Amino acid sequence: LLFPTVTFAVFFAIVLPVSWALMRHQRAWRVWILLASYVFYAWWDWRFIVLLAASTVVNHVLAVAIHRSRAVASRKSFLALAVAFDLGLLGYFKYANFFLSTADNLLGTSWIAHVVLPVGISFYTFMAISYVVDTYRGELVPASFARFAVFQAFFPHLVAGPIVRASELLPQLESPRDPRRVNVSRAFVLIVSGLFLKVVIANHLATHIVDDVFAAPNRHSSLEVLVGVYGYAVQIFADFCGYTNIAIGVALLLGFEFPQNFASPYTAVTLQDFWRRWHMTLSRWLRDYLYIPLGGNRKGRLMTYRNLMLTMLLGGLWHGAAWTFVVWGGIHGVVLCLERATGWQPSKWVGRLITFHVVCFAWIFFRADSFARAGDVIARLFTAWGQPSPLVTTSVVLAILVGIAGQYVRPGAVAATLRGFQRLPLPAQATAFGVSLVLINTLGPEGVAPFIYFRF
Amino acid sequence: MRIPENSAARGVLVLVIGLLVAAVLQAEGLRKQAEIQPSGFQRTFALGVTRPLVGVSRTLHLTTPRHELQVALGRENEDVIDTRVHITLPPPAGPFPQPRHTGTHVPRKPLFTSAKPLRVWVAGDSLAEVPGQALERVTDPALAVVGVESRLSTGLARTDLYNWFTRIQEVPEQLKPDVVVFSFGADDAHDYMGGSHVGPFGSPSWIAEYRRRVDGVTRELNADGIYVVWLGLPIPDGPGFKKSFPVVNAILESVAKKHARHAAYVDTWHLLDDFHGRYTPYLRVHGKLTLMRLPDGVHYTAAAGDLIAAQTLQQLRSVFRF
Numbered sequence: 001l002l003f004p005t006v007t008f009a010v011f012f013a014i015v016l017p018v019s020w021a022l023m024r025h026q027r028a029w030r031v032w033i034l035l036a037s038y039v040f041y042a043w044w045d046w047r048f049i050v051l052l053a054a055s056t057v058v059n060h061v062l063a064v065a066i067h068r069s070r071a072v073a074s075r076k077s078f079l080a081l082a083v084a085f086d087l088g089l090l091g092y093f094k095y096a097n098f099f100l101s102t103a104d105n106l107l108g109t110s111w112i113a114h115v116v117l118p119v120g121i122s123f124y125t126f127m128a129i130s131y132v133v134d135t136y137r138g139e140l141v142p143a144s145f146a147r148f149a150v151f152q153a154f155f156p157h158l159v160a161g162p163i164v165r166a167s168e169l170l171p172q173l174e175s176p177r178d179p180r181r182v183n184v185s186r187a188f189v190l191i192v193s194g195l196f197l198k199v200v201i202a203n204h205l206a207t208h209i210v211d212d213v214f215a216a217p218n219r220h221s222s223l224e225v226l227v228g229v230y231g232y233a234v235q236i237f238a239d240f241c242g243y244t245n246i247a248i249g250v251a252l253l254l255g256f257e258f259p260q261n262f263a264s265p266y267t268a269v270t271l272q273d274f275w276r277r278w279h280m281t282l283s284r285w286l287r288d289y290l291y292i293p294l295g296g297n298r299k300g301r302l303m304t305y306r307n308l309m310l311t312m313l314l315g316g317l318w319h320g321a322a323w324t325f326v327v328w329g330g331i332h333g334v335v336l337c338l339e340r341a342t343g344w345q346p347s348k349w350v351g352r353l354i355t356f357h358v359v360c361f362a363w364i365f366f367r368a369d370s371f372a373r374a375g376d377v378i379a380r381l382f383t384a385w386g387q388p389s390p391l392v393t394t395s396v397v398l399a400i401l402v403g404i405a406g407q408y409v410r411p412g413a414v415a416a417t418l419r420g421f422q423r424l425p426l427p428a429q430a431t432a433f434g435v436s437l438v439l440i441n442t443l444g445p446e447g448v449a450p451f452i453y454f455r456f
Numbered sequence: 457m458r459i460p461e462n463s464a465a466r467g468v469l470v471l472v473i474g475l476l477v478a479a480v481l482q483a484e485g486l487r488k489q490a491e492i493q494p495s496g497f498q499r500t501f502a503l504g505v506t507r508p509l510v511g512v513s514r515t516l517h518l519t520t521p522r523h524e525l526q527v528a529l530g531r532e533n534e535d536v537i538d539t540r541v542h543i544t545l546p547p548p549a550g551p552f553p554q555p556r557h558t559g560t561h562v563p564r565k566p567l568f569t570s571a572k573p574l575r576v577w578v579a580g581d582s583l584a585e586v587p588g589q590a591l592e593r594v595t596d597p598a599l600a601v602v603g604v605e606s607r608l609s610t611g612l613a614r615t616d617l618y619n620w621f622t623r624i625q626e627v628p629e630q631l632k633p634d635v636v637v638f639s640f641g642a643d644d645a646h647d648y649m650g651g652s653h654v655g656p657f658g659s660p661s662w663i664a665e666y667r668r669r670v671d672g673v674t675r676e677l678n679a680d681g682i683y684v685v686w687l688g689l690p691i692p693d694g695p696g697f698k699k700s701f702p703v704v705n706a707i708l709e710s711v712a713k714k715h716a717r718h719a720a721y722v723d724t725w726h727l728l729d730d731f732h733g734r735y736t737p738y739l740r741v742h743g744k745l746t747l748m749r750l751p752d753g754v755h756y757t758a759a760a761g762d763l764i765a766a767q768t769l770q771q772l773r774s775v776f777r778f
Contacts, residue, residue: 006489009475016471020464104745116751179464188470215589253467369758422461430470434477441482442525
């Protein structure tokens with residue numbers, strides 16, 4: 001079930017009113033929302049709901065065991081078991097082919113397995129790990145099984161995040177949400193802005209320049225390749241931020257608050273700043289469950305650099321089972337280390353320009369399907385100037401400019417939009433919402449492209 | 457009764473009324489979406505809802521704003537359902553003409569150079585995209601890919617979803633290709649074509665109608681001097697496609713054979729299977745295990761595209777010099 005489809009609109013138009021009707025009867029509500037979430041997930045492939053259910057059962061049982069154990073050794077054993085189960089699940093479904101094919105190519109064997117990647121597994125597995133680790137740390141008391149099941153499967157965040165922490169969502173599941181405190185204006189503004197980013201900006205750039213440039217860079221001029229690289233930077237932001245905005249908006253209408261996932265990342269002055277603004281729920285997960293446990297910056301300079309590199313390399317691998325993603329993470333790791341080593345404090349606009357271009361350079365490896373293709377893209381940036389560039393159209397340039405300029409919109413302007421929408425009478429709000437949907441649908445290209453982060 | 461600003465009731469009402477407003481304004485688009493769904497309860501239900509919706513919307517002139525916007529964007533035909541099968545040449549009266557070999561005389565292959573390259577147009581469903589892009593990557597100045605048009609879930613059966621016959625008619629004039637490479641059939645396993653039933657998929661009547669369409673397209677393009685390459689469907693993972701793909705492949709192959717001088721069939725099924733003739737996501741290319749298929753078990757990776765492009769080029773080099 002993709003957000004920008006009629007099927008999802010119908011699904012949500014049924015789920016939302018029933019959810020509020022049952023809200024005061026928490027047991028019935030949990031059954032309803034769990035059912036809706038499993039239907040939402042089964043729409044891709046019903047077989048994977050077994051995996052999701054297994055992850056829920058095992059993590060809950062082990063979290064309870066951790067909580068009830070007094071002895072440190074047994075607590076540690078249960079934690080190790082839970083983390084091993086989660087990483088094993090992720091390792092098998094996401095990385096088995098990657099590691100086996102790498103081994104096969106090194107050793108000349110043929111061990112390749114045939115494993116299909118279940119959608120959303122990277123997201124719900126990370127949420128489960130944070131749940132058991134927080135329980136082990138004593139920061140969390142395990143919830144009831146039904147609440148934990150809803151926490152892990154809740155459909156707005158299920159397939160592509162944001163990676164919500166147990167400490168953020170479980171307390172909201174403890175008691176009925178207040179139907180008099182729903183931020184309706186923010187929810188609809190988020191949903192509409194998310195749909196616009198995904199359907200109009202991301203899909204337009206994908207179909208009009210990015211896919212062509214990255215498929216056959218040698219057929220395109222340097223200008224087309226350069227605009228294609230900028231286009232991808234905007235496409236991936238619009239695609240993922242668009243998804244997150246819709247997810248947060250949908251959750252808000254259901255009465256739940258999700259954490260923010262993006263804060264104008266292309267306005268970052270340094271790469272460290274970028275990671276405070278890009279996929280923030282993943283950044284903080286990596287910080288709290290990988291970088292800090294590795295020692296963070298507490299064990300001297302060299303160890304700090306090692307920890308940074310490890311975190312970014314594994315962060316790269318989290319995105320996809322390919323060496324190109326590792327290199328993407330490696331580029332970020334190296335630049336983060338350099339920034340730290342030199343104490344880089346650029347002026348605002350110089351920093352923004354340099355950071356944006358470092359990020360764009362790294363995106364080449366993220367988007368290209370092989371190192372050869374990434375090399376072709378980079379080489380082509382320098383070798384085909386002056387050739388005709390039919391793909392660089394006004395609409396493509398406009399989409400890129402809107403995607404970047406939108407990040408410089410002041411928070412005051414967003415607040416004013418929210419206030420404006422809030423002041424409208426109900427019929428006007430509904431009409432504005434309906435007209436926006438039609439405009440977005442008409443302006444976007446035909447068809448529904450899946451979200452990029454569904455693959456991760 | 458005033459509904460408070462920050463209340464769940466307002467959220468539900470804005471959502472439901474907003475969706476209704478959108479449905480009325482976009483009734484034509486919704487009706488098309490309903491029409492192009494596979495037959496079954498969902499389609500029947502969607503048509504039952506959208507037909508009266510279109511009536512109301514048209515009566516109130518509420519379809520006009522979206523249509524005007526589409527006109528401004530140059531996409532005024534987006535909501536139009538065109539099911540006509542444009543095959544103007546009548547089928548041959550007798551048996552299909554066979555390639556004639558007159559003694560030892562071998563006709564000279566047409567020569568293409570960087571000054572006058574072989575113009576290739578690639579088109580079809582989602583399976584056309586990757587091989588098309590692979591052909592674009594070929595660095596031979598005597599080969600020019602003039603376009604890769606890939607439309608998700610389309611084919612030669614469902615003209616109501618997208619009418620390839622109309623598009624194919626336009627192409628000789630617009631793009632002047634010497635060769636067209638088609639990848640069709642993956643999404644053609646429907647019991648009806650262009651809105652009308654032709655019998656169950658794979659039945660004699662279905663096969664006859666699909667063959668008529670494939671053959672008609674081949675003859676029309678051949679008549680314009682265009683060589684046609686039909687890419688077969690690859691061996692899929694999973695039982696459903698394993699039944700339907702061979703039916704389509706048999707038709708594509710037999711039509712290509714009947715027009716052997718001006719058409720060819722590229723067998724991707726056996727190009728991508730393993731030693732035992734089974735599905736495999738990986739193949740060894742230059743000694744390296746290489747991923748060939750996407751997780752859905754049907755679509756190609758770029759490496760598979762390169763293999764298919766190489767096979768296609770080999771076929772083209774047997775007919776043309778470039």
